Amino acid sequence: xxxxEQSPQSLHVQxxxxxxxxCSFPSSNFYALHWYRWETAKSPEALFVMTLNGDxxxxxxxxxxxxxxxxxSYLYIKGSQPEDSATYLCAPHAGGGADGLxxxxxxxxxxxx
Amino acid sequence: DAGITQSPRHKVTETGTPVTLRCHQTENHRxxxxxxxxxxxxLRLIHYSYGVKDTDKGEVSDGYSVSRSKTEDFLLTxxxxxxxxxxxxxxxxxPTGSYEQYFGPGTRLTVT
Numbered sequence: 742x743x744x745x746e747q748s749p750q751s752l753h754v755q756x757x758x759x760x761x762x763x764c765s766f767p768s769s770n771f772y773a774l775h776w777y778r779w780e781t782a783k784s785p786e787a788l789f790v791m792t793l794n795g796d797x798x799x800x801x802x803x804x805x806x807x808x809x810x811x812x813x814s815y816l817y818i819k820g821s822q823p824e825d826s827a828t829y830l831c832a833p834h835a836g837g838g839a840d841g842l843x844x845x846x847x848x849x850x851x852x853x854x
Numbered sequence: 855d856a857g858i859t860q861s862p863r864h865k866v867t868e869t870g871t872p873v874t875l876r877c878h879q880t881e882n883h884r885x886x887x888x889x890x891x892x893x894x895x896x897l898r899l900i901h902y903s904y905g906v907k908d909t910d911k912g913e914v915s916d917g918y919s920v921s922r923s924k925t926e927d928f929l930l931t932x933x934x935x936x937x938x939x940x941x942x943x944x945x946x947x948x949p950t951g952s953y954e955q956y957f958g959p960g961t962r963l964t965v966t
Contacts, residue, residue: 775955785944787956792953840902841887842887844898847896
């Protein structure tokens with residue numbers, strides 16, 4: 742079982758502001774890192790899968806970076822909108838194959854109009 | 855929605871009764887997973903399957919069993935439900951060759 746830390750646990754951001762949060766994970770035996778977006782009463786939705794040190798991924802106003810040597814990933818949201826309110830989960834994946842994921846407890850983001 | 859359905863979507867049952875949750879997929883994916891979601895714990899892996907009759911335990915497998923007799927169905931059974939198994943249960947699939955997992959709509963189970 743991987744030790745996955747996400748910070749902060751919750752975050753209130755004013756609409757229009759940019760924000761970021763962190764996922765920390767063991768750097769040994771790294772295979773991939775997943776970011777998911779999870780709205781209340783819905784199922785988690787895949788945002789990014791990142792595999793290489795220095796990877797950067799972008800989808801609209803959301804982007805992510807990966808540092809496998811030091812074991813962290815940042816998720817950035819630019820110009821936050823109310824629809825960005827959700828819990829953001831990260832899940833590092835150690836080893837190959839298609840084993841199940843170990844998720845962090847998430848960052849709960851609330852965008853205030 | 856990656857062609858995943860879960861049934862039932864909601865269930866209330868009594869302590870000590872057996873319960874089976876079903877995950878059904880329409881796209882012949884090899885890998886399937888069961889997670890539970892609890893406040894303060896996030897999503898935790900219960901069991902997973904890498905093919906028909908091939909299953910393995912996850913982080914929180916105690917009190918649960920699974921079966922996969924057909925590619926399209928992955929069943930999660932609580933042999934004797936307890937109140938600690940009150941949770942939302944998510945099924946997920948991993949399309950062969952893809953890193954990503956896609957989640958079903960979830961089943962809310964309440965054990966009274």
